Amino acid sequence: MNMAGAGGTDLNPGQLWDAIVAGAGPAGSTAAALLAERGLRVLVVDRAIFPRDKMCGEYLGAGCVDLLTGFGVELRDTHPIRAMRVTAPDGTVFNAPYPEGRSGLAIRRSQLDALLLENARRKGAACLEGFRVERLLLKDGKVQGVEGRLHGGEEKQFLARIVIGAEGRNSVVARHLGLFRWNRSHRRTALGLHYEGVLPVNGFAEVFLGAGLYGILNPLGAGVANLSLVVDHDASLSKGHAGAYFAEALGRLPALRERLAQARPLEDVKVLGPMAHHAARASADGALLAGDAAGFYDPFTGEGVYMALISARLAAAVAGEALRRGDCSARFLRSYDRERSAALGGRYRLEAAIQRIIRHPRAADLVSRRLREREDAASCLMEVLGGLAWPRALLSGGFLSAFL
Numbered sequence: 001m002n003m004a005g006a007g008g009t010d011l012n013p014g015q016l017w018d019a020i021v022a023g024a025g026p027a028g029s030t031a032a033a034l035l036a037e038r039g040l041r042v043l044v045v046d047r048a049i050f051p052r053d054k055m056c057g058e059y060l061g062a063g064c065v066d067l068l069t070g071f072g073v074e075l076r077d078t079h080p081i082r083a084m085r086v087t088a089p090d091g092t093v094f095n096a097p098y099p100e101g102r103s104g105l106a107i108r109r110s111q112l113d114a115l116l117l118e119n120a121r122r123k124g125a126a127c128l129e130g131f132r133v134e135r136l137l138l139k140d141g142k143v144q145g146v147e148g149r150l151h152g153g154e155e156k157q158f159l160a161r162i163v164i165g166a167e168g169r170n171s172v173v174a175r176h177l178g179l180f181r182w183n184r185s186h187r188r189t190a191l192g193l194h195y196e197g198v199l200p201v202n203g204f205a206e207v208f209l210g211a212g213l214y215g216i217l218n219p220l221g222a223g224v225a226n227l228s229l230v231v232d233h234d235a236s237l238s239k240g241h242a243g244a245y246f247a248e249a250l251g252r253l254p255a256l257r258e259r260l261a262q263a264r265p266l267e268d269v270k271v272l273g274p275m276a277h278h279a280a281r282a283s284a285d286g287a288l289l290a291g292d293a294a295g296f297y298d299p300f301t302g303e304g305v306y307m308a309l310i311s312a313r314l315a316a317a318v319a320g321e322a323l324r325r326g327d328c329s330a331r332f333l334r335s336y337d338r339e340r341s342a343a344l345g346g347r348y349r350l351e352a353a354i355q356r357i358i359r360h361p362r363a364a365d366l367v368s369r370r371l372r373e374r375e376d377a378a379s380c381l382m383e384v385l386g387g388l389a390w391p392r393a394l395l396s397g398g399f400l401s402a403f404l
């Protein structure tokens with residue numbers, strides 16, 4: 001267990017925190033840092049001891065990098081991504097470059113998340129690692145705090161005026177409040193691992209589309225690359241035979257298999273799925289949900305961390321105002337749902353529209369051919385998905401004309 005409060009003080013049992021943040025991923029650490037910056041007493045807890053790994057493509061768009069810099073996070077060991085190279089099911093290849101002078105980057109999640117937690121600690125949040133939240137403390141339907149267990153097994157309770165659930169897809173806060181919902185129409189599973197000896201394609205992340213699956217290869221420097229394969233969810237897919245399943249899926253993406261011909265896997269295949277879910281609401285009496293805890297659709301567009309940061313910023317602003325007014329009621333916190341949906345609704349709709357296209361190989365081939373001919377349109381898409389422009393930029397004549 002690693003227990004350190006603001007100024008390194010121990011956590012005082014029975015203390016009433018202004019805010020408890022459950023989960024110290026990008027959403028949780030960011031919400032905690034922003035609340036602490038307002039001078040609030042914040043405790044962020046995580047079941048893991050950092051640095052810890054998280055299954056992810058490890059790509060950050062340019063807009064996400066801008067947000068992190070704005071939050072005071074000093075990124076290290078990063079690798080620039082200047083463009084996406086997409087290979088369609090029929091072999092058509094197109095490039096989607098960032099505008100001149102802009103780029104995204106690749107960074108190990110173990111590194112990124114440790115830097116974010118460090119930032120929260122530096123801003124004055126108390127951080128408790130190795131503490132798993134198991135239940136909410138509720139009184140008359142109002143969230144009062146969290147209850148859980150330290151790695152050693154010891155049970156603990158922490159009280160707060162507001163709780164932010166940011167524990168990702170397995171959010172206890174969302175489940176305990178009855179808000180968690182699986183997405184029944186988009187059930188996909190990810191298989192992921194790192195390779196070494198991958199011949200670099202300078203500054204490109206590579207996307208490979210196939211029938212019922214896709215793969216994304218993201219370069220992490222020195223020939224190491226992160227590979228995510230996303231396939232239709234198969235309930236029988238367990239860790240036990242993930243390797244065989246992975247080999248079969250890779251065989252259905254010949255261009256990707258070719259790219260990996262000289263490469264060696266660095267670890268066993270990890271499996272995560274189904275992925276798509278959402279919360280019926282992201283606010284309740286005394287609680288908010290941020291990041292994946294409030295919903296996740298599909299990793300294809302590489303916007304998960306960006307959206308987690310945006311929702312954490314909104315959650316911190318609404319929670320900060322609720323604490324200032326002394327009103328953490330469901331009624332007041334409801335404004336968070338409206339703001340979150342205004343900020344992110346367009347991105348979720350765009351993700352769903354892209355999925356409708358790539359699910360059909362012929363549609364994916366057709367769109368890829370158009371984008372190969374119109375690099376300006378592909379670049380416009382990259383600006384939107386990279387968090388540099390709003391999705392409505394795709395409704396402009398310039399982008400739509402590529403398809404007319």
Ligand SMILES: Cc1cc2nc3c(=O)[nH]c(=O)nc-3n(C[C@H](O)[C@H](O)[C@H](O)COP(=O)(O)OP(=O)(O)OC[C@H]3O[C@@H](n4cnc5c(N)ncnc54)[C@H](O)[C@@H]3O)c2cc1C
Pocket residue numbers: 022023024025026027028045046047048054055056057058059060061131132133134166167168169170171172190191192228272275290291292293296299302303304305306308
């Ligand atoms: C295969 C795959 C590839 C992806 N690729 C990309 C990509 O390239 N770029 C991108 O931006 N996004 C990507 N994403 C999405 C991205 O990983 C998530 O959107 C992002 O991690 C969400 O951040 P978060 O803070 O909400 O949750 P998480 O990162 O999941 O963090 C949640 C934290 O809560 C902790 N926790 C969980 N349960 C408890 C508990 N009970 N008590 C205490 N702590 C708990 C966990 O240990 C963890 O530290 C990908 C996702 C998948 C599945």
